[in-house]
Amino acid sequence: QVQLVESGGDVVQPGTSLRLSCAASGFTFSNYAMHWVRQAPGKGLEWVAFISYDGKITYVADSVKGRFTVSRDNSKYTVYVQMNSLRSEDTAVYYCARDISYHYSTDYWGQGTLVTVSS
Amino acid sequence: QSALTQPASVSGSPGQSITISCTGTRSDVGAYKYVSWYQQVPGKAPKVMIYDVNNRPSGVSDRFSGSKSGNTASLTISGLQAEDEADYYCCSYTSSSTWVFGGGTKLTVL
Numbered sequence: 001q002v003q004l005v006e007s008g009g010d011v012v013q014p015g016t017s018l019r020l021s022c023a024a025s026g027f028t029f030s031n032y033a034m035h036w037v038r039q040a041p042g043k044g045l046e047w048v049a050f051i052s053y054d055g056k057i058t059y060v061a062d063s064v065k066g067r068f069t070v071s072r073d074n075s076k077y078t079v080y081v082q083m084n085s086l087r088s089e090d091t092a093v094y095y096c097a098r099d100i101s102y103h104y105s106t107d108y109w110g111q112g113t114l115v116t117v118s119s
Numbered sequence: 120q121s122a123l124t125q126p127a128s129v130s131g132s133p134g135q136s137i138t139i140s141c142t143g144t145r146s147d148v149g150a151y152k153y154v155s156w157y158q159q160v161p162g163k164a165p166k167v168m169i170y171d172v173n174n175r176p177s178g179v180s181d182r183f184s185g186s187k188s189g190n191t192a193s194l195t196i197s198g199l200q201a202e203d204e205a206d207y208y209c210c211s212y213t214s215s216s217t218w219v220f221g222g223g224t225k226l227t228v229l
Binding site for chain 1: 120122151153155157159164165166167170171174176208210212216217218219220221222223
């Protein structure tokens with residue numbers, strides 16, 4: 001069965017960096033694009049980033065452009081998001097999700113990992 | 120990219136039908152057929168209920184249906200059940216090659 005497991009969430013100070021990982025299993029990872037979506041405490045969903053199946057195409061939201069980078073290692077069945085210059089407004093649960101090929105949507109989601117940015 | 124506009128809350132009694140609207144612009148909802156709807160129960164990850172405006176993934180009840188007219192998409196839940204109580208989010212692909220979510224709608228089953 002398809003599984004996505006995020007990790008790396010932590011409590012960090014503003015201005016610091018953090019890398020989140022999402023380990024995939026149960027499907028051929030290299031065939032699928034992936035997304036990162038976040039949800040601030042008590043707030044709605046916010047799309048963060050997309051990476052194509054081969055890692056050659058990436059898109060990020062304007063709110064994180066220049067600070068967040070998405071990457072993947074298909075040999076390790078893992079997608080990453082590198083978060084630099086973290087701000088208090090980046091505090092959220094971060095989910096990774098599998099893209100539904102050719103449909104610009106997602107199907108499977110992980111359980112999320114919490115990032116808290118606070119001094 | 121501004122969030123899509125959804126009503127903050129809707130409610131209905133068991134057996135009734137409700138509709139949640141999702142209003143965007145000509146650069147997102149109005150431009151593509153790529154509108155999805157997600158159901159989220161508190162403390163859980165979102166679950167896709169509709170994709171491509173009106174397609175249901177395998178396993179999703181046919182009580183859920185989607186539609187779109189112009190810049191506004193809609194999710195209709197018929198035969199409302201207590202288990203449908205959750206937060207619902209619309210999401211659209213955009214002309215900037217990004218995705219944008221709505222602010223979310225809390226559905227209460229009375």
